[in-house]
C-alpha cells in the first residue's frame with residue numbers, strides 16, 4: 389500500500405494572533421511554523437504502519453511556497469520517504485484540493501487532518517476525495533491494515549464505530565489516530581537531507597472563497613470573583629444574573 | 634430555488650441544532666426571497682417532521698432508506714447533492730459537527746459551490762455574499778466572501794436561537810436514487826454514548842482538569858452534572874492519563890464546544906484548552922491559583938479549592 393499524508397504548514401499553537409494592514413492579513417512576524425498537529429499524528433500513524441510492514445511507501449504532500457520546505461523536511465525526518473510540494477500559494481481549500489488531486493491519484497490511502505489549526509477549513513480532505521472519486525471516512529481515530537483490508541475507527545456524533553472500507557480512500561483523521569506525535573531522531577534528520585523533495589507546478593484553478601478581513605473577539609469584562617467560603621453565591625449569580633442555570 | 638437544510642435525528646427525534654439550522658436558514662431565505670427546504674434522512678414520524686415547519690421550513694424532503702444508516706460519505710453526499718439540485722438550492726447548510734464536516738466539502742464540489750465552514754452568524758451581505766467564520770480555533774474570526782453562485786455552509790451549534798413561526802409545511806417523500814455501488818462502508822460495530830448528555834449538544838458543561846487529582850474524585854462533578862442536566866468534559870492530560878474517556882476531552886485537539894455555560898474545575902486554562910471552549914457564552918472557573926490564565930477567560934470565578942467548593946455548589950443547585 390502507498391500512503392499520501394497531506395501536510396499543512398501552520399503557526400505554532402501558542403502563537404498570539406494578530407493582524408496587519410487594517411485587519412486584512414495575518415501578522416506572521418516572529419511566528420514559528422509547525423506541521424499541523426493532526427497531520428503530524430497522521431504521519432506518525434503512517435510510519436507505524438510502515439514499520440509493521442503494512443505500507444510500502446509514505447509520501448507527504450503540500451501546496452505551498454518554498455517557505456514550507458522546513459516543515460516538509462521535518463516530515464521526512466519523522467519517516468516519510470519523499471515529499472511533493474505544489475509550488476503555489478494555498479488560496480483556499482478548493483484551490484488546494486484541485487492541486488492535490490493532480491498528485492494524489494495513485495495512492496491507496498490519503499490521510500488528511502480534520503482541520504488546519506490556522507483557518508479551520510475542515511475542507512481539503514473531503515474535497516480531494518470527491519475530486520478523485522474516492523470514498524472518505526471522517527473523524528478517524530484509528531486505522532489498521534489487516535491482510536490488505538482497512539479497519540477504521542471513527543467518531544460519530546454521539547458515539548464511535550468500527551468499519552471496513554476498500555481502498556482507495558481518504559481518511560480524515562483526528563485525535564486518537566496515534567498516541568503522541570513522533571519526534572524526529574538524529575538519524576532521521578540526517579537521512580531526510582537525502583530524501584527527494586519534488587517540486588511541481590500548479591494547475592490553473594480559481595479560488596471560490598476569499599477571507600476579506602479578520603476580527604478579534606471583543607475583550608472580556610473582568611472576571612467576577614466569589615469567595616471560596618461562600619461558593620453558593622456563584623450558583624445564584626449564574627441563575628439570576630447570567631441566567632444560564 | 635431554495636435554501637436547503639441538512640437535518641439530523643437521533644432515534645427518530647430531531648436534534649435541537651436541526652431547529653437552529655432551520656431557523657438560521659429561514660432568515661437567509663427571507664433575504665433572498667426564496668423558500669426553505671429541510672432534508673431529513675432516516676426514519677422519522679410525520680409529527681416530528683412537521684416540527685421542522687414550526688421553525689421555518691416550507692417543505693421537508695423525507696428520505697427513508699436504511700442503506701444510509703452506514704454513514705457512507707460518498708453515498709450520503711450524493712443524496713444531498715441530488716436533493717440540492719432537485720430544489721435548485723442556492724445555499725446548503727449543515728451543522729458544524731462530524732457529519733456536517735464530512736459531507737459539506739463533498740457536496741460543495743458536486744455543486745461547484747463555495748464552502749465556508751464554522752460559520753457563526755448570519756451573512757453580513759448577500760451581493761457579494763459575506764459570512765463570518767471562526768479561525769485560529771476560536772481566537773479570531775474571518776469575514777469570508779464567496780465567489781460562487783451556490784454556497785455551502787457548516788454552522789456552529791448554539792450560535793442561533795431557534796425561532797418559532799406559523800408555517801405551512803409540506804412533506805414529500807424523496808428518493809435520491811443512489812445506486813448500491815455507491816455504498817462501500819461496512820460498519821462492524823457501533824458504540825453509542827447512552828444515558829449521558831452529549832457534550833456537543835449540552836447547554837451546560839462541567840469540566841475537570843488535572844487539579845482534580847485523580848479519577849476517584851469525579852463523583853462530585855458527576856453529581857453536579859446530573860443535577861444540571863449538563864455534559865461532562867475534561868482537559869487533555871485528564872484523558873491522556875485515562876482518568877476520563879477520550880470523548881470528554883475538549884480543546885484544540887479535542888472537541889470544540891460552545892455551551893451557554895462552561896464550568897472549569899482545576900483547569901489552568903492553557904491556550905490550547907481555551908481554543909475548544911472560548912466560544913461558550915459564560916465561563917465559570919474554580920482554581921486555587923489566582924494567577925491561573927483561566928481567570929482571564931472566565932466571567933465568574935472562585936479562587937479556591939475545588940474539593941471545598943463542589944459540595945457547596947451541589948447544595949446550592951439542589952435549592953434552586
Ligand SMILES: Cc1cc2nc3c(=O)[nH]c(=O)nc-3n(C[C@H](O)[C@H](O)[C@H](O)COP(=O)(O)OP(=O)(O)OC[C@H]3O[C@@H](n4cnc5c(N)ncnc54)[C@H](O)[C@@H]3O)c2cc1C
Nearest residue numbers: 842843844868869884885886899900901905906921922939
Ligand atoms: C499541540 C497541543 C495541543 C493541545 N491540545 C489540548 C487540548 O485540546 N485540550 C487541553 O485541555 N489541552 C491541550 N493541550 C495541553 C495544554 O497545553 C495544557 O497542558 C493542558 O490543558 C493542561 O491541563 P490542566 O489545566 O488540566 O492541567 P494543569 O495545567 O496542570 O492545571 C491544573 C490546575 O489545577 C489547579 N488546581 C490544583 N489543585 C486544585 C484544587 N484542589 N482546586 C482547584 N484547583 C486546583 C492548579 O492551580 C492548576 O491551575 C495541548 C498542548 C499542545 C502542545
Ligand SMILES: Nc1ncnc2c1ncn2[C@@H]1O[C@H](COP(=O)(O)O)[C@@H](O)[C@H]1O
Nearest residue numbers: 394450451500501503504509510511512
Ligand atoms: N496547503 C495544503 N497542502 C497540503 N495539505 C493541506 C493544505 N491545506 C490543508 N491540507 C490538508 O487538509 C487538512 C484540512 O485542512 P483545512 O481544510 O484547510 O482545514 C489539513 O490537516 C491537511 O491535511
